[in-house]
Amino acid sequence: xxxxxxxxxxxxxxxxxxxxxxxxxxxxxxxxxxxxxxxxxxxxxxxxxxxxxxxxxxxxxxxxxxxxxxxxxxxxxxxxxxxxxxxxxxxxxxxxxxxxxxxxxxxxxxxxxxxxxxxxxxxxxxxxxxxxxx
Amino acid sequence: xxxxxxxxxxxxxxxxxxxxxxxxxxxxxxxxxxxxxxxxxxxxxxxxxxxxxxxxxxxxxxxxxxxxxxxxxxxxxxxxxxxxxxxxxxxxxxxxxxxxxxxxxxxxxxxxxxxxxxxxxxxxxxxxxxxxxxxxxxxxxxxxxxxxxxxxxxxxxxxxxxxxxxxxxx
Numbered sequence: 326x327x328x329x330x331x332x333x334x335x336x337x338x339x340x341x342x343x344x345x346x347x348x349x350x351x352x353x354x355x356x357x358x359x360x361x362x363x364x365x366x367x368x369x370x371x372x373x374x375x376x377x378x379x380x381x382x383x384x385x386x387x388x389x390x391x392x393x394x395x396x397x398x399x400x401x402x403x404x405x406x407x408x409x410x411x412x413x414x415x416x417x418x419x420x421x422x423x424x425x426x427x428x429x430x431x432x433x434x435x436x437x438x439x440x441x442x443x444x445x446x447x448x449x450x451x452x453x454x455x456x457x458x459x
Numbered sequence: 460x461x462x463x464x465x466x467x468x469x470x471x472x473x474x475x476x477x478x479x480x481x482x483x484x485x486x487x488x489x490x491x492x493x494x495x496x497x498x499x500x501x502x503x504x505x506x507x508x509x510x511x512x513x514x515x516x517x518x519x520x521x522x523x524x525x526x527x528x529x530x531x532x533x534x535x536x537x538x539x540x541x542x543x544x545x546x547x548x549x550x551x552x553x554x555x556x557x558x559x560x561x562x563x564x565x566x567x568x569x570x571x572x573x574x575x576x577x578x579x580x581x582x583x584x585x586x587x588x589x590x591x592x593x594x595x596x597x598x599x600x601x602x603x604x605x606x607x608x609x610x611x612x613x614x615x616x617x618x619x620x621x622x623x624x625x626x627x628x629x
Binding site: 334336339340342347 | 467479
């Protein structure tokens, strides 16, 4: 692509020159800055790594902290549930007394399904013999 | 204290180009000075930085562009607006005793300042650094076609903006 007259005209305009004293200043300051460069280089590396989307990184960190806090809270409540002590002996005595009083007032109650004695478990061969006898 | 010889060579070969590019971008001499310092300090700290670069000039312009963009982001849009329009315009061109030439350069500098940053960077590198679109693409980390279209848009805007004064002095 060949430049037209307008482009040539623009190209021919000389740009401002860099101030000559900057050379010494910039180069010597660059030298001085290199002396304690190691920690700063590390910081620079981290900031370069995180720079493109600092808000996204901050959001991610906040989310991570929230998840960690939630996890911590859950584990605490689970631990508390585990730690719940069994009913004390006093409580058991009171419960027994209450059920006895209930029995006196209402009369004897039919045994609950769970309290009824379960039929004795027999091997299959014996069960057949029992049936045959009946 | 003597400077590292390679740093001196890099300065002598590229500092003028970086200065002009950064001045066109920031429109502020102090910012340009700070950014140049930042670049050369980085080069001094990381001497191997330029070793892998195929095109030193394009690589350094990329460093300069990234540093300038970071500076603008840190400042925020409000400050940028203030810098661009609230203060007297800084010319990026050399002064000239001829009033017509001086007026044209002033208008040109202002027309450049009015371009969006991405177009201004491409126009600058194409016209005053004579970089190809491929080199500009490498320097600014954009596709070559994007560089070409930004140049075309930018140049058209400048042509329109400078038409009256250009026709006058032609």
